[in-house]
Amino acid sequence: MSEEVLSTGSHTPDSSGSEPLLSVKDLSVTFGLRGKRAVRAVDEVSFDIRPGEHFGLVGESGSGKSVTSLAIMGLLPKRGVKVGGEVKYAGRSLLDLSKKKMSEIRGRDIAMVFQDPMTSLNPVVPIGTQLGEILERHFGLRKQESRDRSGDLLSRVGIPDPVRRLKEYPHQLSGGMRQRVLIAMALACEPRLLIADEPTTALDVTIQAQVLELLKELVADTDAALLMITHDLGVVAGLCDKVTVMYGGRIVEAADRDTLFEEPKHPYTGGLLESIPRLDTPRGVPLKPIPGSPTQMLPWSEGCAFAPRCHNRLDVCMTDPPHLEPVGDRRLRCHNPLSADESAEVVSL
Amino acid sequence: MSALVSVRGLKVHFPIRSGLVFDRQIGAVKAVDGVDFEIEEGKTLGLVGESGCGKSTLGRALLRLAPVTEGSVVIDGVDVATLKGEALRNKRQDMQMVFQDPLASLNPRQSVSTILTEPLRAHGIAYDEKTKVKDLLEKVGLPSSAAQKYPHEFSGGQRQRIGIARAIAMEPKFVIADEPVSALDVSIQAQVLNLLEELQKDLGLTYLVIAHDLAVVRHVSDEVAVMYLGGIVEQADADTLYAEPMHPYTKALMSAVPVPDPAVEARRERILLTGDLPSPANPPAGCRFHTRCPFRQEERCDTERPALLEVSPGHKVACHYAKEIAAGAIQPHAVAPEEADLTFDAS
């Protein structure tokens, strides 16, 4: 299937091979409405994504991972929200861009796939029109051209009988197919960076496998970088090169995928790996849960947010917030990380 | 140990009605289409499948929370499918359910104490409020100060514990857990699963655990049944099923589950299914899985629905060619998306 690169509307030029495609420095997002206590949903978040890299951002609810991606895309509401720090795409700062400029970048250079395809698609507009709109906007195609291209895109994402589907409405498609349509829309303009926020969480396991495989393929074909946001460590293990773990709005551990899984150092990472039931662990052994709940958090200003639930907790953890520091080949935010033995215990089955 | 729960020929069909004036029945959604199984006392049967397979409907039908179209459901010697009125209401003391969404299944206006004691009052069971509530809360690991609080004041995991406490309040024999952990954060899931196992040991409960997460089911079950489009396609004890799945759907399901281990992920072979689940209102003829099956053989699979047969002791499979596939005599082939999607219908 031919993939002509359409000429109208060029991508933001790549400065050089070693420049990170996306550079996030000290990103912080504060929500505060008229007098109510301000909440720091995201704080001190820094990471780089190189062209073609697959980056995984892992965390549970309340970790701030989704807010981070929304901040990068400029999709947070303006009122009552303060975004601090720096987000650079190919050298250009995204946070100060005007709405108009940002919307040009969105879709063409950076595209996003969300969790719930039903709410991301307009229920009263046929799929073909929604897909066509994007192509027309960013490439200035005419109706017939955009229809052809839309059909191509649908079959590229594995939707059979695309011509018929173009006229259908979102509710006529299954969840898996809708997600494929979203992926098609995201890749319509061949973005350099694809952000996928829990794209398969709402899908059945076999459909999830299909969609993840599709994502892998497409991203490889177009050489796009991928930022995968998920709570599922299994998904990350299969898809990502680098992994960053977030808790309470801050990064607690960041490393290459193999490094993280072979030797997790942060007690939260270790706790997660140990508590997830897996297909290959021996049966009959009780699981090792992380005690407490994600709501039991110490504010980062007072100490380590994870301390109330941490086995490795020291007194200093309750009084002194740890900083994110490079430790060997990873970044770690912990006063008392897992020892080599403890790590090994987590990983052994 | 004899079977506490015995289900035979269970069918749950929901009529589809149409017509301006008369609302005639023009078809039926065959949510559960002929299911048999048994659960021994004190054991756990895990029921796994994806959305639309009918597992939740099956769980509800067992407790008569969904209408039983045909079949028998014998729980502790009594066929629940035939009970009506007061008799059914009384029998409910023996069979309880833990629901998926703890926030939705607890009345936001009732305090925890009321929630836990209401079933006792409904059945005229005498109790001392303070001790009973404290006792139940302790069993599920909640502090006694929780008694006067309201559901919205708790976290997801704690609410699920309240739901579990309510389910065991009447000391039932049989408990169905419908997706007990899927609405919870990953780090909490293990807590609740451990709790369920503990309670089973302490109270001698018999469980049916319904889940879409294979790993969860594997962990808590003695025996596992896999459902597809209204029927059980494979059933075996947990170790066997996960070590040697025989039904093509089970194999595909297992290969699709992500494992948090890059080494394992890199070397595993994925069996990817094509297309989507057909509509339960219009299931494929013959073997219901044949439209997506990579091992399909036209002669029998398209026309004859396979029965759930025992292929080795304790291991039942509903597939005409289970043995041949296991022996490697039949190779998988690709399934064209058109074939697989033919019967999809967004109803």
Next chain:
Amino acid sequence: MTIPLPPSRGPMTGADLEGPESGAFEESERGLSLWRGAWHRLRRNPTAIIGALIVLAFVIIALAAPLLTQYEPGSAQWSGQVTPTSVPGPSAEHLLGLDRFGSDLYTQLIFGARQSLIYGVVSTAIGLTVGSLLGILAGGLGGWVDTAIMRVVDIMLSIPSLLLAVSIAAVLGQNAYSVMIAIGAAQVPIFARLLRGSMLSQNKSDYVLAANSLGIRRSRIITGHVVPNSIGPTIVQATLNLATAIIEVAALSFLGLGESDPAVAEWGRMLVAAQDRFDAAPQLAILPGAAIAITALGFTLFGEALREALDPRTRR
């Protein structure tokens, strides 16, 4: 805040637990029911406070009317001072002057509040009781009962409420009761729909399913689960309807229906009487008009704020 130390590494059982929630548990042994939670939120909402103050003022004035003025309502005592072209304005004896019949304007306003309160409350009560009952029957019994009740409700709703009230009042004759019944009847379909909708949506909810699975009797489910969860929206609706009722009472008397005795002070009739003296004495119209508007506003503000406070989704 005390935080328990997690036990030493080793298999954990379900009993090891999440310690107290930061904050919530420590504050009170008694739980935060929906009503108390709503109260907390209302207290901090400026709109709610303004609305509540207006409502409170209205009710106090209405109830304490005789204590707030030395004069009798509708006495027309000083009719001698009123001429075809002028109506006495504020003076030492009459705070706001006289009305065109010669009664003390201030007294008329105060007692008008009393009338509005009575009419408003009674008619809303009628609407609420009858409407809720119909709604519960429709939602609870379903089938043809539901269809029959809802068709009647639909018909009633298709007629503008004021028109409906006027028609009923016209049929019942010109007296106080007809006004209350008419306005009450116009409110019945609103409550019926509300309760029926609440019943139906709750029937599908998981906690009703759970109550069913626990073996709780159907009647007890309705009284113990469904109805209590419908009370909140019903009260909000009643508050908002009161605002409308007050306006409709005034409208009906303005149109000449309702109480015919001119001695009874009523804001709507004050408006009628003020019409032909508008140039000379605009206060005769402006004051009762403002009273109607402000009172209705007060109920509306409070009702809306209450709705928000009770909505479980906007909590937290």
